[in-house]
Amino acid sequence: IRDKKTKIMEIQETYLSKEEESKLNEMFSHWLKIISSIDPDNTNAKGIAVMLNTQSTNSKEVTSHELIPGRALLIHITWTKDVKLTILAIYVPNEPSKNQML
Numbered sequence: 846i847r848d849k850k851t852k853i854m855e856i857q858e859t860y861l862s863k864e865e866e867s868k869l870n871e872m873f874s875h876w877l878k879i880i881s882s883i884d885p886d887n888t889n890a891k892g893i894a895v896m897l898n899t900q901s902t903n904s905k906e907v908t909s910h911e912l913i914p915g916r917a918l919l920i921h922i923t924w925t926k927d928v929k930l931t932i933l934a935i936y937v938p939n940e941p942s943k944n945q946m947l
Contacts, residue, residue: 846877852898853922855934859883859894866894878904882934884915891915893936897922 846854861869861881869879881894892915897904903923910919917935924930 846896846898850898850901852901853932854896855932856894856896857936858892860888860890860892861894862888874899876900878907880907880909880918880920882911882915882918887915891936893918893934895920895932895934 846852859881860883861879862883863881866879866881870877876899878897878899879894880897881892884891895909895918897907907920907922909921911917912919912933915936916938917933920932920934922930922932
């Protein structure tokens, strides 16, 4: 994120507990903020995260809502003075029959 000057990145297959998320946020707070979602009933599957570059985004004022734990995470961030950005990070199941539910 820092080297490529990426501002926001959504990643899947992340199985971060809230404790791990907090540790990473402490370690890299000078250039990175992570917001993650994991399914508490299945911690080895269904994980998503959004990574924000703290140097080029307004990451202090970001809000997030877990819509479906480990599957859908909604992020609101002020992008510019007049623009608020809403990001929906989705991790879709591999099985087509489960895709319809999401």
